[in-house]
Amino acid sequence: MIDAHIHADCRPYEDFEKMAVAGIESAVTLAHDPLRMSNSAVVLDHFHRILNNDRERAAANGIELFVALGVHPRSICPDVDLVLAELPILLEDERVVALGEVGLETVRDEEEAIFKDQLQLADELSMKVVVHTPRRNKREVTERTLSIIAENIDPTRVQLDHVDTSIIDLALEFGGLMGLTVQPLKVSPLEAVELLEEYGCEGFVLDSDMSSSPSDPLSVPKTVHQMKLAGLGNEEMEMVSHRNAAVFYGI
Template identity: 25%
Template sequence: MLIDSHCHLDFPDFAEERDEIIHRAHAAGVELMVTICTRVRRFEQIKEIAHNYASVFCSVGTHPHNAAEEVDVTAEEILNLSKDSKVIAIGEAGLDYFYDNSPREEQRAVFRKHIAVARETGLPLAIHTRDADEDMASILEEEMAKGEFKFLLHCFSSGRDLAMRALDLGAYYSLSGILTFKRSTELREIVADLPKDRLLVETDAPYLAPQKWRGKRNEPSYVVHTNKVLAEVHGVDEEIMAAQTTDNFFRLFSKVPRELHTRSEG
């Protein structure tokens, strides 16, 4: 069993063949998927998809790219939406200093708001971070001192300093197709030093397809290839790594019933 812990099934790339994509995921052994919210104002679309498929769960939150347009979304609003039975996480929220699509001050403010919601609900926070390692580490340390919360560094591709500082705070790390890229040697070296009980796999589909399909549309079934490379990095069989990341998923996303298995869909 594998789980795609982070994908975007609501994106237009999948609109015309969502059933087929989910069916292919099941055929590949990917039994559960988490479709991630990037705009609270579009949460209803996310929720509808999650409720249409037994094997799909979702999150609620604002991506840092969209922080400026949703700076007025309140913590209470996010918290209320998170009560839906299919919502198992907050986010994705965080910092993106590579594109800077929203002012950094607003990114930081919106991110801290999501941390507060994660702390209050007990749901894990899916974090997006790019070219913001020092600010990310500092904010996580400051906020953890105010009260504990669970978090996942999604699509982890940051430096060693953030990886280790986050580890001290209880971080989980989700690895995407980036791990399979030929030039990701440094990332693989960092991931080799992370505890196996903190690792998950994801696609971030439709983005970041593994090396075999690099530059093409990604989809949840491809998470199998990231798991293969992750297993190689840690020197274990693919089946062992799949079981480990699945255990880690259920430990982190504790709102999901552990006994849940896919049904006939798609």
Template identity: 35%
Template structure:
């Protein structure tokens, strides 16, 4: 596979990725990434979450840089890791962590099974994003995706957060149209658990490149280190212009997160 343009990965989970995997990502063209924590951590007590967040902002950027990937960070409570007690404590301590690294968003946040606790945690983190003036990465679950996506979009609308500050992730062929119709950017997760590279290319061909970004979610369960490089290559092989490939592979993500392209791969 020929090496294509520099790629910006909108979501990787580095906590349990070995450094060799990070170096391989960089070798195959991933030059920048947003590092997140999902449900791959053990435990959901406030101490567990805060320890993972502290590691994400204090240690993981150094590992990413050593591997050749420019690090950015998003911090948020995954719906599977919402503490039964102490939610407000975690949210109260997040702003201080935002000052310790290049944190570009709250997230990933969203719903898994639904219900009052998940919705409360989601809305509180939207409020946090608004108070900090930052962006939000919203995740959608695999099960009952359409129903939960509609509920998430309703909560987003009720919150009053600006659509330009919201990235809805793990979209599929059904939900991506709904997400973009509401004015939000959409993230296509290319992985064995989400969407194949070939299907991601088909979506771009059908929908165009506007407000679409790519994420690998590598580090969160079974993944594919070559998912985004392969997708970028297949986009070119499908006859899409180099400009469209650049938009989907990096420029749309940089624009959404407000990252200066000169700093994205520094």
């Protein structure tokens, strides 16, 4: 299994063992806002940790981590230009499979400009992008997010994440990959199964978004287990817990 969206830097060493025991083989760990991102050095050190220390901690437990780097809307520091200047070089690293997570949070002008810059960069570099959708004003912000995506990049190169019932119609229409984040306070394993039964498994990936918020490192295997109990087939379980992410990220 692949967990398509985690924040390994916020998790203890032992979580990786739990994941491996439950059948997870790899995961995509993404840049986010674990600290007060007060300047570019903090953001770049965060990237460095994801690329090095976290991959080592996970590998010691048999989990291969792939990396996504980018400026999260809650990580915009006063000298963000220095991060954006460094980003194209960092994205060339073979451990990096996508730009992310990026997107909008409160839809400030600065957030929009940085989001657009990064989508254009991904487009130039033919990279995949992971786009966050926020908890607050989710539908309104997602509508704006999707219109910026449509103007700046081929949607089939985008994973729109934290999709739930409130935005499922918008997500289906957008045409890219859809991340179903199974996490306490977001979507439960049972709710995820209901969504997959209703809309089919094509175009969906499962992820835990495990971070410092309430999270479950076993979200993906637990959801697969619930799919099995609900009578969904092996093909469908394999698609959302492995194949769709493997094909999208080339991993």
